[in-house]
Amino acid sequence: NIRTQAVGLALEDSMWRKYALGAQYNVKDPVTDQPAERNRYRTVPADAYPGTGALDDLRARGAIFLVCDFALGHLAGRLATAAGSAEDEVHRELRASFIPGAIAVPSGIFGMARAQNAGAAMVKM
Numbered sequence: 001n002i003r004t005q006a007v008g009l010a011l012e013d014s015m016w017r018k019y020a021l022g023a024q025y026n027v028k029d030p031v032t033d034q035p036a037e038r039n040r041y042r043t044v045p046a047d048a049y050p051g052t053g054a055l056d057d058l059r060a061r062g063a064i065f066l067v068c069d070f071a072l073g074h075l076a077g078r079l080a081t082a083a084g085s086a087e088d089e090v091h092r093e094l095r096a097s098f099i100p101g102a103i104a105v106p107s108g109i110f111g112m113a114r115a116q117n118a119g120a121a122m123v124k125m
Contacts, residue, residue, distance in 0.1 A: 001065075001066045001068070001108055001111055001112040001115065002065055002066065002067045002068065002102070002108070003067075003068035003071050003108025003109070003111075003112075004068070004071050004108070005025070005071075007067055007068060007071045007072045007075055008021045008024065008025050008039070008075065009039065009041045009055065010065055010067040010072075010098050010099055010102040011039060011094060011097050011098065011099065012039065012097045012098070012099055013037070013038040013039055013042075014097060015093075015094060015097045016036060016037055016038050016039050017037045017038070019079045019082075019083070020035060020037075021036070021039075022034075022035030022036030022037055023035040024075075024078070024079075027040060030045075039055075039099065041054065041055055042054060042055050042056050042099060043056050043057075044057070055099060055101075056099075056100075059099075059100060059101040063101060064101050064102075064103065065098075065099070065101050065102040065103070066102075066103060066104075066105045066108065066111040066112070066115065067098065067102050067103065067104050067105065067108075068104075068105065068107060068108025068109075068111065069095070069104040069105060069106050069107075070106065070107050070108070071108060072091065072094055072095065072104065073087075073091055075094065076088075076090040076091035076094055077090075079094075
């Protein structure tokens with residue numbers, strides 16, 4: 001369940017480049033020490049600390065990602081203002097650019113509750 005300030009984790013690299021999400025989320029590229037231009041949470045470098053997870057690894061093990069559309073709308077509003085674009089257009093673009101295995105739910109809180117009712121465990125990270 002990806003919600004609040006983490007919704008950028010559900011987005012493809014193209015959105016990270018287009019909307020400078022590395023700067024938005026203060027995520028640095030470890031090689032250049034500049035704001036990341038790709039979603040660094042999708043894969044983990046080979047020399048990463050043991051046990052470090054990645055979204056693509058979780059998806060390969062059967063995980064699906066619920067993305068809070070309410071929070072995504074707030075992100076779309078901030079990005080649209082900065083880009084001089086229409087908020088609804090940016091929101092649609094972001095929703096169309098989810099990583100594989102990600103689906104929008106109207107509310108992350110309710111999505112999490114429904115997943116728990118269906119037997120999913122909550123892991124707070």
